[in-house]
Amino acid sequence: AQSVTQLDSQVPVFEEAPVELRCNYSSSVSVYLFWYVQYPNQGLQLLLKYLSGSTLVKSINGFEAEFNKSQTSFHLRKPSVHISDTAEYFCAVTYFGNEKLTFGTGTRLTIIP
Amino acid sequence: DTAVSQTPKYLVTQMGNDKSIKCEQNLGHDTMYWYKQDSKKFLKIMFSYNNKELIINETVPNRFSPKSPDKAHLNLHINSLELGDSAVYFCASSQDRSLYGYTFGSGTRLTVV
Secondary structure, eight states: OOEEEOOOSEEEEETTSOEEEOOEEEOSSOOEEEEEEEOTTSOEEEEEEEOSSOSEEEOTTSOEEEEETTTTEEEEEESSOOGGGOEEEEEEEEOTTOSOOEEOOOEEEEEEO | OOSEEEEOSEEEEOTTOOEEEEEEEOSOOSEEEEEEEOTTOOEEEEEEEETTEEEEEOSOOTTEEEEEEETTEEEEEEOSOOGGGOEEEEEEEESTTTTTOOEEOOOEEEEEO
């Protein structure tokens, strides 16, 4: 069975400071990993994903995540956050042939002006 | 040109009533899902259909019944609504099961009073 742990339920960060949102997974097979973002009162949007190849994946708005197999982690980072990054961030995992994504409990990122 | 559209966006109803939520996707995806997001933002899968065939049926009360008339539509009917059914319900779709992630609808906020 697969599972995802997001240790931080809330992360407050000053504007223009760096941020890391942590995600750890457990699975007995090779995994595919995702980060989704949910802005207030909206649905979830895919931010970035790791399927194979380079372990560092990037989004168009400056976020990046690194797949670390030995640490079973897929932490999300951004070197300088903006007010518009305020949202809930969800890590998710699946594997080839699986029917569903399993989501973490989410991390609320709050940007302090 | 909304990719995954849900109706209604908001639904307020009394306990004991029966209600339906509709979902349509125009992405040509072959798999559709219903997720429930509770007040703590936790996302839990309820159902999944692949080409009109039920492939995931998690432990949900049998008051919840999905229906997929074709692969572009997945509706959710709820009988005898209870206070605990209050949540945001998200429809999603994907190609090749979950491998490439989901595209989510904007959600239906159900409030049972």
